[in-house]
Amino acid sequence: MARPPSNGNTATRILDVAERLVQTRGFNAFSYADIAAALKVTKASLHYHFPTKADLGLQLIERYERNFLKVLGQIDGANLGDAEKLRRYVDIYSGVLRANRMCLCGMLAAEFATLPKSSQSALRHFFDANERWLAAVLDHGRADGAFQFNGASACVAQSVVATLEGALMLARSYGDAARFETGATRLLADLQAGRARVGLSRATGAVNG
Amino acid sequence: MARPPSNGNTATRILDVAERLVQTRGFNAFSYADIAAALKVTKASLHYHFPTKADLGLQLIERYERNFLKVLGQIDGANLGDAEKLRRYVDIYSGVLRANRMCLCGMLAAEFATLPKSSQSALRHFFDANERWLAAVLDHGRADGAFQFNGASACVAQSVVATLEGALMLARSYGDAARFETGATRLLADLQAGRARVGLSRATGAVNG
DNA sequence: GTCTATAGGTGGATAGAC
DNA sequence: GTCTATCCACCTATAGAC
Numbered sequence A, B: 001m002a003r004p005p006s007n008g009n010t011a012t013r014i015l016d017v018a019e020r021l022v023q024t025r026g027f028n029a030f031s032y033a034d035i036a037a038a039l040k041v042t043k044a045s046l047h048y049h050f051p052t053k054a055d056l057g058l059q060l061i062e063r064y065e066r067n068f069l070k071v072l073g074q075i076d077g078a079n080l081g082d083a084e085k086l087r088r089y090v091d092i093y094s095g096v097l098r099a100n101r102m103c104l105c106g107m108l109a110a111e112f113a114t115l116p117k118s119s120q121s122a123l124r125h126f127f128d129a130n131e132r133w134l135a136a137v138l139d140h141g142r143a144d145g146a147f148q149f150n151g152a153s154a155c156v157a158q159s160v161v162a163t164l165e166g167a168l169m170l171a172r173s174y175g176d177a178a179r180f181e182t183g184a185t186r187l188l189a190d191l192q193a194g195r196a197r198v199g200l201s202r203a204t205g206a207v208n209g
Numbered sequence C: 001g002t003c004t005a006t007a008g009g010t011g012g013a014t015a016g017a018c
Numbered sequence D: 001g002t003c004t005a006t007c008c009a010c011c012t013a014t015a016g017a018c
Helices: A010-025 A032-039 A043-049 A053-076 A082-098 A104-110 A117-144 A153-174 A177-191 B010-025 B032-039 B043-049 B053-076 B082-098 B104-110 B117-144 B153-174 B177-191
Strands: none
Touching: A010 A032, A010 A043, A010 A053, A010 A104, A032 A043, A053 A082, A053 A104, A053 A117, A082 A117, A082 A153, A082 A177, A104 A117, A104 A153, A104 B104, A104 B153, A117 A153, A117 B153, A153 A177, A153 B104, A153 B117, A153 B153, A153 B177, A177 B153, B010 B032, B010 B043, B010 B053, B010 B104, B032 B043, B053 B082, B053 B104, B053 B117, B082 B117, B082 B153, B082 B177, B104 B117, B104 B153, B117 B153, B153 B177
């Protein structure tokens, strides 16, 4: 989900910088002045494209969700097994971490109580969409024998998102990507427990999915 | 971990209010003015007790860790099985959520890049201490047969913390405590997989540990 | 220890010229 | 669409009286 330095129009470049600032610092810890400095334009110019910070926040989330869903669509179109689909989903988060960022919506979830109402709704919409996609993969995979888990796939999907967001957040605080990978790999292994735990032996390294 | 309205000295009452504000809004989204209004004192008075916001942040984290470790000590002293100890650990987070708060250190982990250096170190210290305690419980429980997992207990401990922090963060955004509980219960069940999964049957409700 | 008063800076946002 | 100039509210922090 890391974005190359955009050559697009001004609104797009503003969103690119703002996105990076939210993902690294949070919505409450950056200002129009930060964006203006990065783009070498004035603050007034930014307000022409995004009159209020609430407007900017909403459009950030909506664009982030569109991009996210586009990637999920690519995964769906790649003719992969369900375990591999899930691994690809996890890889999205790995990429975010490699860019030294927090997930945009994970960051905003922490700041939830201080966000404009419009951002709050958009945020839930993002997570709902993620969990719907995950639940479908989980259901299909369970029917197929690729996954084993108890209970509703929707609940497992919630757990998956929560685990990845938490692991991302903690790994970033430690500047330690391995911290994320071990957690993510364990998550995948637990879902494929029927296969990965055949021996139930002690393993010293990470469990491969 | 929720604290009753303190009747202690001023410094303590300042910390109580600041703690609540960080847990609900974040370190970057509250000000000395907010605390002053809540305690009906002036901002200048606050600066007498905590000269800079960095001082306040550091003391918040250090006190939070002391209280946390005190509770963990109580769990250790209660003569419980390891599964029950882990359940009690999860219950700490449940209590935070019931108070409509985020974990202090989870919130700060999201804001990590913007924090004073002193807070950043204290934050890692908090998580390190948590994970040491968890790893000890996990190791003991694995040797005892209460838990089954592959790999180093330290890695599992990291996963546990990440999952709980993430679930807390997401549940708070949805104002939905059940969202946290299903994730937490699933986490516990996975660690006790050897017992909980004897039948490997489809269950519709939550899996009890 | 708490107050009044204030400094010096930055926040989001707007009016109006070009 | 971008600029200059400006507004007012708020921020953290300090000086000095009581």
